[in-house]
Amino acid sequence: MSISIRQLKAFIEIAATGSFIEASENLHLSQPALSLSIKKLEGAVGGTLFNRSRKGIQLTPEGKRFLPVARRLVSDWDSALDDVARLFSKQAGRVSIAALPTLAAGFLPTVLADFKRQYPNLEISVHDLLASQIDELVSEGRADIGLSVQPRNREAMHFEPLIEDHFVAVCPAGHPLLNQQEVSWNELLAYPIIDLDRMSSTRQAIERVLGDLDREMNLFCEVSQIGTVGRMVAAGLGVSALPSLSFLQISKEGLGWRPLISPRVPRQLGIITPTRTPLSAAAKAMLNEIREHARLEQTPLLS
Template identity: 70%
Template sequence: MQPSIRQLKAFVAVAEYGSFIEASERLHLSQPALSIAIRKLEESVGGMLFNRSPRGIQLTPEGRYFLPIARRLISDWDEALGDIGELFNKERGKVTLAALPTLAAGFLPAVLADYRRQYPNIAINVHDVLANQVDELVRDQRADIGFSVKPSGAEAIHFESLVDDHFVAVCPHGHPLLNQDEVKWEELIAYPVIALSRLSSTRQAIDEVLQHLDAEMDVMCEVSQIGTAGRMVAAGQGVAALPSLSFKQISSEGLEWRPLTHPTVPRTLGIITPARSLQSAAATAMLEVVRKHALTLNPLEIQ
């Protein structure tokens, strides 16, 4: 039978105080209970740890050898309990997030600022990546929480909707399309388009719309970052179709927008979590903060 932490503490107390009476008082144990704990410990290790004589109690050579080991085991036990307690109380820990750049730049900063105010000792890592990478990081449990579009056919992850975004036509100041209250997709793609990479979920959604319309866009330039697309539009190099939430994250200087319609395409964004594993206390607290801020996550309103 393996020694218990109670038995180890009893052994150390008797060794330090040299008395069963004083050790029992310090440990708030009766003397019979303390004696039983020491006897069972000695049975576990296979020999006597104390010499008991009329002159008092002394450690045997084996007891002197075992004393620093017992102290270390007790210290490791107390430290382990303290560590797990801090994790449950959100006094330490780590949360890893994976998010579309749209949400990483346009939504998470306020969330993380709020979270840090409440839990300043929890480390936070953020991966701003493409949608398929968000899914992969969460599925492989390399990220605790993902923020992305709804995954397709991923049984290992769970999706919780946060908001329905929509596409807007982004144009430079003075562009003819800005004379309208709304812009049809076919009207937008009549002009040279600054397009996002085909690997992005935004571009894939746009391609689906164009396939539905049996139309093609005149791609003036293809870029990887939404911010780059915005700057090129502002410089008069073309127009762009962007999710309205992403328009909030880029500089609006030199830019204006109009709702894209016919069709109006909703783009559901939400939380992705592992489907079959429990979240840590730190990640659960993050989800609570995210859901609170999601109530204020409003796309640009369609006029």
């Protein structure tokens, strides 16, 4: 059985007006075209839907039973078209972002504020996660966009560099290292270190630096939250190395920072998207907003 939406609308209009002539005018169809639509519809359902007599056009009993069904089908069709149109016009939809905590707290808030002003009806969800978890969510389609370091699985995901972050030495206020304009890694490693756990991309980057320097850190404490690192350093329990964006998400009270050098370690952050799955209109709009903010974020992140 093959029934078109045009045939259903013709059937409903004739039933409403009781006239092929009036229905053809309302639908902007010729009478032969309208008659052909009804003939095909009756052929598809297997019987007559209208009685044609001198008294006019009347629904058969089967036609009366079919009329509410036809109205519901047309209503569902119109609703479906309206829903997809709202998605493409970004009047409805949802965007899911998985981001490193450094980016979720230090970069995303202004992006989301501007995006929400432009598209107030779109739903947004943000997951602040470790880099490995971000890779997993994006590759499995549970997040539209990832904001992270370069993913390990480069075939399944595309990485677009956006921001080059850098490491800074974070010290308690009054610490002797703050008397310098810059701090070397060797100078920082002379003090007890408070660091993130080994699952974090920040810790993994630091471990690579230590390997290149053939040094080990005097680890005072290992924690899972950057905010905890800041509070412990402010309490004078040690020093830390953090990406500059990380420093933006912790309280600066009782803290100071200096650029870390010898080596100066860049940290490329960017957008992760799936290579095999196209983005929705809402996700594309979010992507453009992220790119625009990253372009404007070329000034120093700390001052």
